[in-house]
Amino acid sequence: MRRTILIGVLVTLAVALIAPRAALGCGRGGYGSGSGFQGLGIAAVAVVATDAILTVWDAQTMFVSHPPSAVYGTVETILALPQLAIGIAGLTLSNGNPYFVGYTFWMAALTMHGIWSMAAGARAPAPPEILRLGPSSGDASSGLEVFVGPTYVPLGQLAHPGFGLTGRF
Numbered sequence: 395m396r397r398t399i400l401i402g403v404l405v406t407l408a409v410a411l412i413a414p415r416a417a418l419g420c421g422r423g424g425y426g427s428g429s430g431f432q433g434l435g436i437a438a439v440a441v442v443a444t445d446a447i448l449t450v451w452d453a454q455t456m457f458v459s460h461p462p463s464a465v466y467g468t469v470e471t472i473l474a475l476p477q478l479a480i481g482i483a484g485l486t487l488s489n490g491n492p493y494f495v496g497y498t499f500w501m502a503a504l505t506m507h508g509i510w511s512m513a514a515g516a517r518a519p520a521p522p523e524i525l526r527l528g529p530s531s532g533d534a535s536s537g538l539e540v541f542v543g544p545t546y547v548p549l550g551q552l553a554h555p556g557f558g559l560t561g562r563f
Contacts, residue, residue: 406443444473445504452507467511474504 448470455462481498488494545558 402443402447406440441477445477445500448473448504449500452504461514462511464512464515467508467513467515469508470511471505471508474501474508477501478505 451462452470478498478501481494481501484491484494485498541560543558543560544555546555547553
């Protein structure tokens with residue numbers, strides 16, 4: 395699915411970079427002679443493409459019943475919440491324009507899914523198992539305490555995830 399998202403982002407960037415420009419013939423074309431809204435249009439296309447990609451990703455995670463990570467929920471909320479405010483403002487000013495009704499519901503759904511993803515993804519994993527080696531008495535100082543947990547060793551190109559040991563030896 396990451397590949398699909400990456401392809402969507404690359405297609406959006408390609409459309410933005412290859413967008414037709416004004417002709418340079420007759421001395422009236424060039425970069426400064428546009429209407430001034432070309433950049434806004436390109437940004438709008440990029441935002442709608444991002445929203446569509448988020449929606450497809452959300453539908454995919456809903457069908458497999460696997461909540462996304464809290465980071466994904468945070469990014470989704472950060473992207474959708476301002477758009478929800480724009481949708482509510484447009485809905486208020488346009489007296490119920492159907493475009494703004496659909497857009498507002500869409501952004502509300504993305505925002506709520508982002509908040510749910512943060513809540514579902516932020517559940518702390520189970521604490522690491524404690525292995526006690528040695529005499530088992532009530533005293534914590536007796537024996538060996540070893541904690542086993544996931545770790546990541548950042549060594550540039552040789553970086554690897556794995557498991558680590560920590561404790562009192």
